[in-house]
Amino acid sequence: MERAQSTLRALGERVVQSLSSGKFPVFEIPDRKTSNIHYDPSTRRYALGPSTVKRDSKNTKHVRSMAQLLWAASFARQLLNTSRTSSLRDLYYSSEAFGIEFADQSESDRIVTDLECLTGLPREAFGVFPEEHSSIYGNVLMRYNVPGYEGREIDLTVSPDGLPIGPALVSAEPVRSSASMVLAVESGGMFSRLIETKAWQRFNAVLVQLGGQPPRGTRRILRRLRYELDLPVYIFTDGDPWGMHIARVIISGSANAAHIKDLNVPDATWIGVTPSDIEEYSLPNEGLNNADLKRLDDLTRDVRYDSAEWRKHIDDFRRFRKKAEQQAFSRYGMDFVVENYLRDKLA
């Protein structure tokens, strides 16, 4: 937190110094264009290359986004000084009171990403989080760092609904766990099912509900559970190109967050639903639509899929032309997914 504060102060000082000496402030921000995003085999994740973009306040087209960026920085400073957090959406709405016009939230989100790139710090360090849609449940003890809860420990089985992964939990320290794995599932329905059927006990797993493509805080927790508590991570998604890619992002990182380190879990495993599972378990399925097929084309060109194993998944999708949701297992009864599928996969 102190590091974040001093980084922001340094940013302001640079601008003021430049202005005081009659120079137009210039920012050099790491370039997030796809041409500058590389897959780094050594860290097994997406990372930014050396190219940067220059924002010059002399340029009438740049000055607006620079002012917005400085405002976002001062907003972050306020959050840090008052030990508060904010959602991206909240930040977007707050801007209106300051004469900072964002055309829409995607613009303010982009400015926050600029701030991350410029400072080298993730937005969570500034207290800015996305809206919550992930939860966690399992035998893990975490220790809070947030003001008012400093040092308090919490067992993640405290609520049968699971605990939402919010700013407090993301910044908490994993203390210990009696679990032997992490099972990340895509849908809320499957997450609840696995809690209710006590599957978490059966597999001795910490359950994480991803809620589609998971927010960064969730990916960060997955990584900490993997490296700080040494729990292997398994990923269970829908059997379609989109579900497969959720797994791939957890493993290798995303282009959107290529400027942020320590978000991926390189040795996590996608257990399915794989295209061949659909065949093998005769799951109720739908045909792939045009958007799905186009997505497969995109993924074919994606360096993250440059391995025999992942190539095979893409080819299988193309071959079978089928997709199935996690819930498709319900066809064989409430317990089938635990008794048969997960048992096979997690054995």
Add this chain to the structure above:
Amino acid sequence: MSQRTDLTQHFESISPAEFFYRNRQMAGFANASQALYSAVRELVENSLDSCEDHSILPRVDISITNNGSDTFNLRVSDNGPGVPTEHVPNAFGKVLFGSKYRQRQKRGAFGLGVTMAILYGQITTDSAAVIHTKQIDSPGTEYRLLIDVEKNCPIVQSTCELHRESTGTTVSICLKGNLSRSEDRIMEYLRLTSVSSPHASLSLTIDGNVVAKFGGVSRTPPPPPSITKPHPRSVDLEMMNRLIQQKSKKRLKDWLVDSFQKVGVKTATDFLKFIQMDPNRKVTSLSRDELIRIGSGLRKYDKFENPDSRALSPIGKSSFIVGVRSAFNTSAQYYSVRTASEWHGHPLIIEGILVIGDDFPRSDIPTLYRFANRVPLLYDSSEDVLTKALKRVNWGRYNLRNSSPAALFVNLSSTRIPFKAAGKQSIASIPEIEEIAIALYRDLGRRLNKVLKQHLQSTLKTKRMREFRRFFNLLAVYGAELAETQVPETSSMIDQLFEVEDIE
């Protein structure tokens, strides 16, 4: 009002006052509100014509006084050359038919309107018109006149020498009218008259109070147009008969040369060969069929030069602009003119000004103000050829938007205006005129478009500068907040930046 006395020898009495009185709606005297407006208009136009014929800067004072209930005293006074005393009764008290064969641009066509106004006053209030006039070498004379409608002749009630300070003519008429319904029209008429004749000073007094003054913003009277002979393409059978009566001793070739403009000996010879007529025939010996043949030949023959436009008196660029700007708030104006054109042998000049200004209604098509020989046309706009042309132009092409209210002032000058009806309020759809008007409008549209584009760019630049200043200041404010220091001074940097930009 001397122009009519100049022409006395060319006037002839024709079917009389009574005809016009019975058909008074044709002359614009259908009802009380129309009558007051028309009377003002006829008297003012007569005054302006007479001043301009003598290159005098017109000063016309209009005074309307309510005599109780619906009766008004209308007095119009000018600083013209005055009317020769002996001509006053006939000039004002008799419906005259002027010689239309001497061609030159005028506001009024035959001077019928003034007599009509006097007649209307006489019938509605049973009172005489009072004409007080002074020429340069006379002390001043006052006439009280009535008109004998059946005999079409003036009845002089009294005449006396009456001192008048300077030359000019004052006509006073007592008539029934409706001022509350015609006041706005009269004001609009005078305002627009000052647009097309900015050299004229007009004032309107109602019940002793001066309520409006217009014009007088240009100090140069328009050069008087020259009087021309008719162009051969403009003839009709009746005109030919009159021209033959005037020059009955001539032989055909000489008659052509003498009677028409743009016809010399060679042209006349060539033309007569073309229609295969004997040049030495005496004109009085020509049969009706032969006259018809000559007439249609004259209209068809394509070797006559275009009619002489020196008979016309267009407003001109600087006067028109001065006129428009004196009457309306404008931010920009563009003038264009189409000269050297004709319709049916009558020379024709159409000139126009496209203006931008907040006085005009917001619309995607300019508001049209029409003038014919400088006379504003206030009614029947929808039937006018100038309106028709306006609608045929795609104004969207010229960047005309609701945000920049525009108006189009168009003046058509010709020795003959093809009015649609005797009310003289709208111009008939002559294809030649319509095409010329459209070409003129498009030219104005292009000029406007060019400037609107520049204007838009400069607005954008100003906006960009304002935005820059705002965001640059925010940059400084939040930078200082992060650094926890004073906000550094930035305005000189911004000024410097835009100075550099301006030089570029």
